[in-house]
Amino acid sequence: MSEMLLETRALGAGYGPVTVLRDIAVQIPKGQITALIGANGAGKTTLLRAISGLCATSGDILFDGSPITRLATNRIAARGIAHVPDGRGTLAGLSVEDNLLVGGYLQRRRAARAAGIERIYSHFPKLKQRRHQQAGTLSGGEQQMLAIGRALMQGPRLLMLDEPSFGLAPLIVRELFTIIADINRTEGLSILLVEQNVHQALSMSQRAILIEHGQVARSGPSAEFLGNDDIRRAYLGS
Amino acid sequence: MQQVIQLTLSGIAIGSIYACLAVALVLIYKTTHHVNFAQGEMATFSAYVALFAVGLGLPLWLAAVVAVLFAFVSGMVIERVVIRRFHSASATTFVVACIALFIGINSLSGWIFGHDLKAFPSIFGAGTSSVVPFLSAHEVGSIVTVVVIAGLLYLFLSHTSLGLAMRATADNPVSARLSGVPVDWLLTLGWGIAAAVGAVAALLVAPIVFLDPNMMIGVLIYAFAAALLGGLDSPWGAIVGGILIGVIENLAGAYVVGNDMKLSLALLIIVAVLMLLPQGLLGRKTATRV
Numbered sequence: 268m269s270e271m272l273l274e275t276r277a278l279g280a281g282y283g284p285v286t287v288l289r290d291i292a293v294q295i296p297k298g299q300i301t302a303l304i305g306a307n308g309a310g311k312t313t314l315l316r317a318i319s320g321l322c323a324t325s326g327d328i329l330f331d332g333s334p335i336t337r338l339a340t341n342r343i344a345a346r347g348i349a350h351v352p353d354g355r356g357t358l359a360g361l362s363v364e365d366n367l368l369v370g371g372y373l374q375r376r377r378a379a380r381a382a383g384i385e386r387i388y389s390h391f392p393k394l395k396q397r398r399h400q401q402a403g404t405l406s407g408g409e410q411q412m413l414a415i416g417r418a419l420m421q422g423p424r425l426l427m428l429d430e431p432s433f434g435l436a437p438l439i440v441r442e443l444f445t446i447i448a449d450i451n452r453t454e455g456l457s458i459l460l461v462e463q464n465v466h467q468a469l470s471m472s473q474r475a476i477l478i479e480h481g482q483v484a485r486s487g488p489s490a491e492f493l494g495n496d497d498i499r500r501a502y503l504g505s
Numbered sequence: 506m507q508q509v510i511q512l513t514l515s516g517i518a519i520g521s522i523y524a525c526l527a528v529a530l531v532l533i534y535k536t537t538h539h540v541n542f543a544q545g546e547m548a549t550f551s552a553y554v555a556l557f558a559v560g561l562g563l564p565l566w567l568a569a570v571v572a573v574l575f576a577f578v579s580g581m582v583i584e585r586v587v588i589r590r591f592h593s594a595s596a597t598t599f600v601v602a603c604i605a606l607f608i609g610i611n612s613l614s615g616w617i618f619g620h621d622l623k624a625f626p627s628i629f630g631a632g633t634s635s636v637v638p639f640l641s642a643h644e645v646g647s648i649v650t651v652v653v654i655a656g657l658l659y660l661f662l663s664h665t666s667l668g669l670a671m672r673a674t675a676d677n678p679v680s681a682r683l684s685g686v687p688v689d690w691l692l693t694l695g696w697g698i699a700a701a702v703g704a705v706a707a708l709l710v711a712p713i714v715f716l717d718p719n720m721m722i723g724v725l726i727y728a729f730a731a732a733l734l735g736g737l738d739s740p741w742g743a744i745v746g747g748i749l750i751g752v753i754e755n756l757a758g759a760y761v762v763g764n765d766m767k768l769s770l771a772l773l774i775i776v777a778v779l780m781l782l783p784q785g786l787l788g789r790k791t792a793t794r795v
């Protein structure tokens with residue numbers, strides 16, 4: 268039972284009168300990378316937003332066995348869920364270092380925040396060079412690194428990434444995914460990854476969930492997805 | 506020449522008061538992207554609270570502290586009870602809510618405390634100042650007050666984690682929430698701080714013009730001009746803008762447009778800034794790369 272970090276039961280979600288997700292039951296295991304794939308508009312981003320309490324939901328979400336369904340977003344973050352939203356969510360007017368400090372807001376001790384920042388700089392040396400620069404002036408890749416750094420500052424138990432490769436050059440994407448995989452391997456951090464690049468997502472994750480039209484169409488080990496002809500035809504173009 | 510110096514110095518003094526109210530407007534603009542048109546009326550009510558406390562026998566300085574604390578708490582209550590409901594409303598709806606607050610609080614001041622002009626003592630005492638030539642003790646006190654407020658605000662915003670959380674809330678509330686910042690609470694706190702700073706402005710205005718329910722209407726226009734001139738999203742700009750407006754008002758009133766047209770000058774500055782320099786002197790032209 269404790270192998271599952273996050274579990275949803277009969278989860279529905281939407282915006283106002285529009286229902287996006289219906290009857291979602293997914294399980295996110297501890298210590299692994301879980302890929303969330305599906306076509307545009309299938310509801311991947313909405314699932315992350317529902318978990319973070321950013322949209323109206325029905326049903327239950329359990330994090331480490333306890334319900335978080337109707338908690339405020341900042342309390343869900345305090346439970347240990349970090350969410351890098353689509354579009355990166357950079358605090359554009361703040362400096363790079365202040366962005367990271369905001370990520371460390373839940374960390375009360377000043378020394379722990381300072382240690383956290385040094386850890387982020389060791390993962391992303393480029394951010395250290397630009398520590399006093401206004402975050403809105405960073406390149407897209409640097410902003411994505413900063414967004415991930417800010418999320419890591421929370422010391423999360425689950426990291427949710429919403430299309431981290433969006434709009435970035437292939438070289439930067441490769442660098443970014445190397446770092447993500449590295450953090451998962453060395454720190455055992457559980458990651459839920461939404462990714463347009465399905466091949467990339469499946470090859471770096473242990474498990475995958477396919478969402479179609481707001482419902483879970485399939486879930487299981489990523490290797491099985493890669494070997495499945497239907498998936499290959501629909502999402503991998505071969 | 507001596508008259509120019511004198512008018513400039515007293516312009517800086519009156520401008521400090523505009524700066525206070527302008528800072529209050531900016532603090533709220535930064536988080537809500539709306540202007541709180543009721544800021545002046547909230548401040549006036551707090552000045553009445555100070556006078557009421559003096560009537561109860563409190564020393565003036567303590568009455569002023571009570572009034573500022575009252576403003577802080579009532580600002581937070583107004584945000585929780587009224588403003589919260591309009592956060593996602595359109596600009597027009599928000600403006601109408603602010604005008605309702607404006608009229609409501611203005612009427613409440615008159616109903617409770619009366620519409621007659623009331624003399625209001627300065628906490629800095631009457632008489633001329635012994636430190637700066639040409640200025641009264643109250644004028645010197647006003648300048649010192651705005652310097653202290655600017656200093657405290659700087660320490661709070663740039664050197665405390667609560668201040669950082671407030672800047673994050675103003676910059677990107679969703680990201681702040683996702684990082685665990687209690688955004689709703691910080692918005693409430695912001696209204697409390699703005700109301701407290703506004704109350705200080707009212708306590709500085711009242712000894713000059715007498716206290717009455719409409720006392721802050723003119724000041725609000727100057728403060729609005731100051732906030733726009735400095736850049737609506739910059740508290741430091743608001744202070745620079747406030748002092749500039751005070752000096753311009755004094756000099757132009759004496760040499761150019763005459764005293765009767767001073768308020769029109771403020772309106773002219775508002776129009777000119779919006780047309781020629783919409784981001785203000787110190788406002789941020791947000792640079793973004795995608």
